[in-house]
Amino acid sequence: MVRPMESDSGARLERLSGMLKRRGFILPAFEIHGGSKGLYDFGPNGGRLRNRVNQLWLEHWTSMGNVTEISCPTITPYEVLEASGHVGEFSDYMTSCISCDEVSRADTLLEEFHPNPDSLSKLELQSLLEKSAPQCPACGTNKWSTIISQNLMFSTRIGAGNSGREGFLRPETAQGMFTSFPALYRHFREKLPFGAVQIGKGYRNEISPRQGMIRLREFNMAEMEYFIDPEAPLNHDYTQWSGLQMVMLSEDKGELSITIAEAVDSGIIRHGTVGLFMAKTYDFLVNVGIDKSRIRFRQHETNEMAHYATDCWDAEIHGSYGWVECVGIAHRGCYDLQSHENYTGKTLRARREFPEPKEVIIDGWTIEGSVAGPAFRSQAGQVKDAVEKLPSDTQFPCEIILDKEVVVVDSSHVKRLQRTDLITGEWFIPHVVEPAFGIDRIIWHILDHAYQEIEKQDESYTVMRLNPDVVPVDYAVFPLFEKNGMQEIAQKVSNILNSKRGVVAIYDSSGSIGRRYARADEIGIPICVTIDHQSLDDDSVTLRQRDTGEQKRVQILDL
C-alpha cells in the first residue's frame, strides 16, 4: 500500500530525484527515445549498488544452509500461469477516457471520492465512476468508457507461425520455484524444510505507472519459497532478537511494539516460520542501510488476503512517498503446489514417515480380474483404481468416470476387499512460507534514507551515508596535481585497489580536492585516497573518511 507523500518533503524528493539522475543512480530508461513509463535504468552508479544489494540478499538466505539459489526463465508458457491462477485473476479495473483514449485505473481515479476504492467491486466502481465523474488526468474531460477487467501480464508468442504458443512474462519469480519442486525435493534428499531463492526480473503491465521506482512495469524481485511439513514441530530460536521491539500493526490488536517471540507466542503472528522470516527481513533491511525507526510490519486483514493464505505481513518502509510496502511475508498453505498438481496430474508431494507404523482397515471393493479384465481391457487399471476408492456401501451397477469416458461397472466386475494394512508413512503436499522482496523499492529507500542535505560553509552540501556494503564505489583516488609523478602513483593505487576482489575504485583528477571530496560524498564513497607531494617521498597517502571527515596517513602497501 502506498500512502500519499507528506507535502513538506516534496522539494527534497525533487532534489533527491534530480541528484540520482544526474549522478547515474536511477534514470528513466531509453530517454533519448522519449522514454517509456514504468521503465528505469540503474545507471553507472546504480548498477553496482543494485548488484550488491542482490548479492547480500542471496547470501542472507542461503546462509541458512537449507536454502539454495535457482534461476528460471522469465518467459512462461500460458499453462503455468493458468494453473497458478494468474490468467484468471491477475488484473486491475480499467476505464478509458472517451475524448483522448488515455487509460486509467478506476480505483486511482476515484481516490478523492472514496476512502478505500480498491476494496470496491467492479459494479460499485462503475456506479461511483458515473456518479462522481472524475476528470481525466490527461485531457481534463470527464466521460469514461465502461470499466473492464484488464489482465496485467505482458503477453507474447513463443515460437513462430502456427506452431507458436501463447506465453507471458512472469509476474513473479515464485512459479518457477513451484514448478521446480521435484528437483528441489531431490536436491535436499527428500528432507523438509528447505527453501529455494530466486532473484530476477518480474513484469506487470501497469495501466498507469507512477511514483518513480515504486510502481514499475519491469522490476527486480527476490523471493524465497520455503517448503515445510505443516505437522512437523517448529524449533525456531528467536533469542537473537529478544532485545528487539518491532513495530507491528496487527489485525486484531492494532499497533504494538513487541518482540518476535512475544508476537508468535501470543498468536498475533499466526505461524512461527512467518515470525522467523519477519525477524530475518528486519535484519536484512537494517544491514543494507534502511533506518530502523522507519520500518514497521503490517498484517493483512483477513478479507485482504488471498483465500488460501493463513497469515500475511508486509514490511513497510517510510520515506518520501510515505509508508510503502516493500516486502510481503505470506503463509500460502499448500495452495501453489496443489494448483500445479491439479492442473498437471503430476505429484508434487513430500513423504512423512510415522514414528510408529499405523494399522489401517481397508473395507471396500476391488475388481474381479477375470471378469473386469476382458470387459475393460486397457482401461482395467483405471477402473481398478476407481473401484478401490468407492465407499463400502456402494450399490452396483454404478457409473464410473474415467479420463475420457464413462463406464458402467456391475456386480460381476467387482468383489469385496477387506484387510488390515500396516503403513509406515504418507505423502502430503508441503506448505509454503514466502518472503517476497521488491528490490527496487528497497533500493529507493536505501537511497532516500542515506541522502542527507547539510550546510557547509553556507553552501548546501549533500552526502549519501550509504552502508559500505552497498556503495557503488569503495574508494576515490585523487592525485593532488597531475604532475611530478603524482598522477602515476595515483593510477597505480587505483589499479591496486581495483585488482582486489569485489573492490571498486575510481580515479578523479579534476577540480580542487574540496570539489572532489564533495563529488565523492554526493555518491557516498566511504574513503578518499589523496596522493600529494609527501607521497613522492615516502609512499604514504592520505585517507579521508566520508562520515567523520577524519584524515590519516597510511603507506600504500597497507591499503
Added chain:
Amino acid sequence: MVRPMESDSGARLERLSGMLKRRGFILPAFEIHGGSKGLYDFGPNGGRLRNRVNQLWLEHWTSMGNVTEISCPTITPYEVLEASGHVGEFSDYMTSCISCDEVSRADTLLEEFHPNPDSLSKLELQSLLEKSAPQCPACGTNKWSTIISQNLMFSTRIGAGNSGREGFLRPETAQGMFTSFPALYRHFREKLPFGAVQIGKGYRNEISPRQGMIRLREFNMAEMEYFIDPEAPLNHDYTQWSGLQMVMLSEDKGELSITIAEAVDSGIIRHGTVGLFMAKTYDFLVNVGIDKSRIRFRQHETNEMAHYATDCWDAEIHGSYGWVECVGIAHRGCYDLQSHENYTGKTLRARREFPEPKEVIIDGWTIEGSVAGPAFRSQAGQVKDAVEKLPSDTQFPCEIILDKEVVVVDSSHVKRLQRTDLITGEWFIPHVVEPAFGIDRIIWHILDHAYQEIEKQDESYTVMRLNPDVVPVDYAVFPLFEKNGMQEIAQKVSNILNSKRGVVAIYDSSGSIGRRYARADEIGIPICVTIDHQSLDDDSVTLRQRDTGEQKRVQILDL
C-alpha cells in the same frame, strides 16, 4: 557457428546431460507442464554456479577501473530497436510444413544439401528447397510453404488499450548501453576511453531451438561496450601475455599459433583494443575452468561481418557439440551511436581537444536577418543553419529542405560570410569495441570440460573437476553417524561455514561415507568435512580434497 558433434562422444553427452538434470545443474524448464523448447532452468546446483560465473565476469571487466556496471530493462520500445536495425534485420528464413504446420529454419533443413546454407539468399534457399525437398523433421513429408523472413524478437505491448505501444524483449543487452551513453559520458567526466558492462537476459524467438544450452530462446548474456576515440593513440601493454601462443584462424593467413602482440603488430588483428579484449577473454575463460587447449579464436570473413564492423573475432570452445562460438569480440565503428543519433536527433558525441587551437576559414553564406526574419518567421533559425552549410559557390534563388517543408531562399535573404575562426576542439562519435559473451554456452562448456568419468573399484565413477571459484557448493559436512553428538557437531560446523560470506556448505548424513564422497564428487564439491568419534574428544575433523583424495585432520576452529 555450431559444428556437428563427434559421433563417438554421443554416449558421453547423454550421460553428462542426464547427470546435469538429475543433480539439478541444468533442467528443461516447466517440465511438469510439458516443458517449452529453448527454455532451461538453472536448478539447485546450477543456480549458484551461474551466479558465480556472472560475478566473476563482472569483476573481470570492472577491475579495469574505467568500466562500470549498469542494468537496463529487458522490455524495449519499438523505436529503440527500429533505430538499432533489429526491426528490419534481425530475422531468419523460415518455412512451414504443408502437412503438419511445423516450422523450420530453411538453412537448417538444407544442411545436407549445401556446405554452408546460411550464406544463401532467400531466393537461393527457395530454389534449393524446391529442388532438394527435404523431409519434415516432425512428420516426414516433404512439401514446404514459400520461405518468409521471420523476425526473431519476442514482441509484446507496453501499456493497455489504445494508449499501449509496441515493444520487444531485447535481443541483446547492448542497446541499453548505447542509449545510456549520455549518462556514461557524464559519469566518466567526459574522458574516453570507458566501458559499460551489463549482464542479464537476452531473448531470441528461435524458429526451432535445438542442442540443449547452445541455442536457447531466453539466454544469459554479458556484454561490454567500450567507447574509444578512434584518433587517440593506443597504449595497450600485452607483456603479461608475451608467453602465450593463442590459436587463431585468421581470414587471410588461416590457422596460426601466435601471441597477441604479434597478431596485433602484424595486422592480423586489425585493432589493438580488439587484441587486448581477446587476451582478456582468454584469461576469463581459463579462470572459470575452460580447458586452455580447447579455445581458439576465429576471425569473421569480411563478407560475414556486419557492413559497419572493421574486425570481429569469435572465441570458440570445443566440447560435446564440436567447436561452438561462445564469445564475439567486434570493432563496431561508430555505427550504433550514429544510428541512435540519426533516429532521435539527440547528440551522442564526445569532445576531443586539439593539442593546439586550429584556424579554420569560413567562406560561405549566412542570412540577412532584416529580410529573412520577416520572410521566414519562426523558421528563420532553421533557414540560417541550412544556409550556413551551403557551399560558397551556391547560386540563388535555391530551394532549402526544412524539417517539414521546402522553402525558397533568394539573394535578398542572404549575405556573404567570410571570417577566420580559432577552434580548440571538436565533437565526434566514439567508436565501440564490444566483447559479447554467451554465458549459457560458457557454463555448458565449463561443465563439459570438468566432467570426468573414471573407474573406481571397477565401477564407473564421475567427478566434476570444477574450478573452486565456480562450484555450486564449497563444503560438504558429514557426521560419520547421527548419534553420540556427532550430528550436533556436524550441524554446528555446517552453520559456521555457511555464515562466512560467499561460502556454501551442505549437510549430508545419509549412506556410507564412501557414498557421500561419491555424491559430493559428482557435483564437484572441493572439500568434504567428516565428523567422527575423534571429533567428540578433540574438536578435530577430517578434510578430504576432491581432486587428490588427500585427507588431513584440522581443528574446527581453524576451518
